[in-house]
Amino acid sequence: VSLFLDICTWLLTGIVAVLCVYTVRHYLFTVNRLFGKQRHPYVDVELARWPHITVCIAAHNEEQVIAHIIDALLAGDYPRDRLTIIPLNDRSTDRTAEILDGYSATHPGLVRPIHRLDGPPGKAAALRDAMAHVRGEVLIVFDADYLPGKSLLRQLVAPFFDPQVGAVMGRVVPLNAGSNLLTRMLDLERSAGYQVDQQARMNLKLVPQYGGTVGGVRVRALEQCGGWRTDTLTEDTDLTYRLLLCGWETVYQNRSECYEEVPEQWPVRVRQIIRWADGHNQAMRDYSFALLRERVLGLRQRIDGLLLLGVYTVASMTLAGWLLTLIIWYGGRGVTGFSAVLIVASYNTLGNFASFFEVAAAARLDGHSARVRLLPLLLMGYLVTLIAVLRGIARGRRDRSGDGPPTVIWDKTCRYRLEGSEVP
Amino acid sequence: VRSAFAALLVTAIATGWFGLSLLPALRELLVRTDVEPLQLMRGAGDIRHFAISFRRFVNAELPQLAQHASSTSGPGAHGFPASLRDGASAWYIPARGDHTATIALPDASDLSERVVISEAELMIPSGALLLKELFVDSSLRGGDSAVYRAVLVTGNATLGSASTVLRWIDADGDLEVGERSVLHGRASAYGTMTLERGVRFQRIAAPRICVAGLRAARWSDVRQEASEPTFAWDAAPARERVLTKAVRDTLSLEMLVPPDSAKVSFGRWLIDGDFTVPAGATVDSDLVVSGVLKIGEGATVRGAVKSATLMGEDRVVYHDAIVATSYMVLGAGSKVVGPVVVEGEAVVGEGCRVGGPGDETTISAVSVRLGAGAEVYGEIWAREWGSVDL
Numbered sequence: 001v002s003l004f005l006d007i008c009t010w011l012l013t014g015i016v017a018v019l020c021v022y023t024v025r026h027y028l029f030t031v032n033r034l035f036g037k038q039r040h041p042y043v044d045v046e047l048a049r050w051p052h053i054t055v056c057i058a059a060h061n062e063e064q065v066i067a068h069i070i071d072a073l074l075a076g077d078y079p080r081d082r083l084t085i086i087p088l089n090d091r092s093t094d095r096t097a098e099i100l101d102g103y104s105a106t107h108p109g110l111v112r113p114i115h116r117l118d119g120p121p122g123k124a125a126a127l128r129d130a131m132a133h134v135r136g137e138v139l140i141v142f143d144a145d146y147l148p149g150k151s152l153l154r155q156l157v158a159p160f161f162d163p164q165v166g167a168v169m170g171r172v173v174p175l176n177a178g179s180n181l182l183t184r185m186l187d188l189e190r191s192a193g194y195q196v197d198q199q200a201r202m203n204l205k206l207v208p209q210y211g212g213t214v215g216g217v218r219v220r221a222l223e224q225c226g227g228w229r230t231d232t233l234t235e236d237t238d239l240t241y242r243l244l245l246c247g248w249e250t251v252y253q254n255r256s257e258c259y260e261e262v263p264e265q266w267p268v269r270v271r272q273i274i275r276w277a278d279g280h281n282q283a284m285r286d287y288s289f290a291l292l293r294e295r296v297l298g299l300r301q302r303i304d305g306l307l308l309l310g311v312y313t314v315a316s317m318t319l320a321g322w323l324l325t326l327i328i329w330y331g332g333r334g335v336t337g338f339s340a341v342l343i344v345a346s347y348n349t350l351g352n353f354a355s356f357f358e359v360a361a362a363a364r365l366d367g368h369s370a371r372v373r374l375l376p377l378l379l380m381g382y383l384v385t386l387i388a389v390l391r392g393i394a395r396g397r398r399d400r401s402g403d404g405p406p407t408v409i410w411d412k413t414c415r416y417r418l419e420g421s422e423v424p
Numbered sequence: 425v426r427s428a429f430a431a432l433l434v435t436a437i438a439t440g441w442f443g444l445s446l447l448p449a450l451r452e453l454l455v456r457t458d459v460e461p462l463q464l465m466r467g468a469g470d471i472r473h474f475a476i477s478f479r480r481f482v483n484a485e486l487p488q489l490a491q492h493a494s495s496t497s498g499p500g501a502h503g504f505p506a507s508l509r510d511g512a513s514a515w516y517i518p519a520r521g522d523h524t525a526t527i528a529l530p531d532a533s534d535l536s537e538r539v540v541i542s543e544a545e546l547m548i549p550s551g552a553l554l555l556k557e558l559f560v561d562s563s564l565r566g567g568d569s570a571v572y573r574a575v576l577v578t579g580n581a582t583l584g585s586a587s588t589v590l591r592w593i594d595a596d597g598d599l600e601v602g603e604r605s606v607l608h609g610r611a612s613a614y615g616t617m618t619l620e621r622g623v624r625f626q627r628i629a630a631p632r633i634c635v636a637g638l639r640a641a642r643w644s645d646v647r648q649e650a651s652e653p654t655f656a657w658d659a660a661p662a663r664e665r666v667l668t669k670a671v672r673d674t675l676s677l678e679m680l681v682p683p684d685s686a687k688v689s690f691g692r693w694l695i696d697g698d699f700t701v702p703a704g705a706t707v708d709s710d711l712v713v714s715g716v717l718k719i720g721e722g723a724t725v726r727g728a729v730k731s732a733t734l735m736g737e738d739r740v741v742y743h744d745a746i747v748a749t750s751y752m753v754l755g756a757g758s759k760v761v762g763p764v765v766v767e768g769e770a771v772v773g774e775g776c777r778v779g780g781p782g783d784e785t786t787i788s789a790v791s792v793r794l795g796a797g798a799e800v801y802g803e804i805w806a807r808e809w810g811s812v813d814l
Contacts, residue, residue, distance in 0.1 A: 178459025370458030
């Protein structure tokens, strides 16, 4: 029993130490964002010889929203003669194909849809198939529910003039923020995740994350690091690390904002988190040691990269920490000091990417004084996240029923916008 | 019973105390005072954003002002006071039959607080103080030491020496900025913008921005007759950025081979530390250098360049973009095709050319210093200050 309690104590010490590191990280990011020097090096590039780019839009049964994003792209100010739009119709059974063919007919050469009828499912697989049709140096990727503004493409392409940049990520802003409590909480979380967390990483020259949409990849860099992987649920996180290991930077453009739809129903949200947690943890397994070994990267980048990889383990570590505290206490050992630190660390590491004070800081930076009052209710969202993350770790999102290697299981994210509705 | 009551009371107090902290959240949840999505700043970054808004405002006012002018008996030779629809005081100068006539704005102190709208060519007296907007539907000639808040001119605009623009100026034609003038905020022209000695600026844009003052003898010294650079992205598709030996042979240039320390892949040299490109050499790849990059006189870089510090000597040709994380110097007579992004100070030497006719580009830096005879086709963003150093 004594040995068991010793092991528990050491485990608890380790967990508390890791949570303290995450706590410091959250504080560092928040303080940097509020008071530090802000880096937006490429935001001023408005005039340039713009390269030819391809915009890919992943679409599976997106009849409600697909026309909106194509209209928005066509209304943009990116030079038409240097733009190709490739909507990726991934086996849709609704009117998506018909709508896309309509655009192709009215904008020949500019809108060139690809209709996938077979092959592995998912965005990464669709993107991989599209690579043979990609023209130019830069590939920009959107999900179908996004609404890019007039100048967004230029803003996302500008960083690629930097020969060290392999990927660019813009800021995602929920359009249906006010629909219900869930969307309001997600709005706060998104705000903190981008406005504080991503921008602080950009400021500190750490590892901003490519998010798979409202972002772009340099085709050369993508080819160098092996193209799109189809056996992962988070091709974006995966790509961020492969680029990093190949010596390419990912940069974040906080002012390249784009509207999206966030889930309005809890089950949809839970499935989303399960997918993210699974994919993220897979990236952690795949790249942690490679990151430690890579000497080209600075120490700060390696540490931040590791912490980012481990972000979906924080919830389970917090839970394990409390469980160990109970075991040790009922085993007759004193745990007062650990408990005190664990309480503080647990509070400061709640959430996926952004803790509560990051949310408050982001709301302030965005000029939202009233919605920040919802902050205490985020506890409820955190509990749901905690359960979803644990389910993600326990179950995974892979189909192992066949003879071949397991394939990823994709869930279609619901859309809430009505077809033909007015969008900003 | 008493202990049970006490326990209940403590529980109730604790619950109430906890619930108190949720009251603002519950109120916001029910009352919904802040539910709109974040408003995205779409278009405010356009250098002419304010000018376009003001032009729209003035166009809406002009019919009323013209009507007012026709109904007013004997308007003054230098215009007359008027009121705009939003209640602001204005000074209106109607168009004259003789389009060549230049109207001098009266030297009256009360004009400083009026929006000045002129449909005739206008001359601003020296030392004038115009703290409201100025619109000239013709050309503008400003006297020395005049101070303007915001200026929109549909023709050419000339600012006298030591003029100050507090917010923005936009000219549909050429814009000449007199020596030692200060342009706060935004300055733009659809024609050529000429900056004289000692001008300071923040954000300027024109199809051609040129710095005056390079002596003819020096001009021929720094300006090279080399062939025009072409933008690298146009020159070769991405997959062909690493030129094959056969292609290299046909180019018959003195190609630089990468140093042993460089990681070479996919058209890019990654170099940890400092690096020097010898004079006259040609680099066929993108160059990413973590330390100081020195580029020798007359060298050619066919890819993009990134380093912490870039020290370019004279007459270097950059076919692509330049990015520096702290400091950059372009030697005299250098040519750059792509954008220039510097997270510190950018020095553009005498007779340098950034961008080209019909091929506009951007210089963005914390501070920018322009040498005599420098030409920039496009836009310069100096986040703190830009200056003309002659």
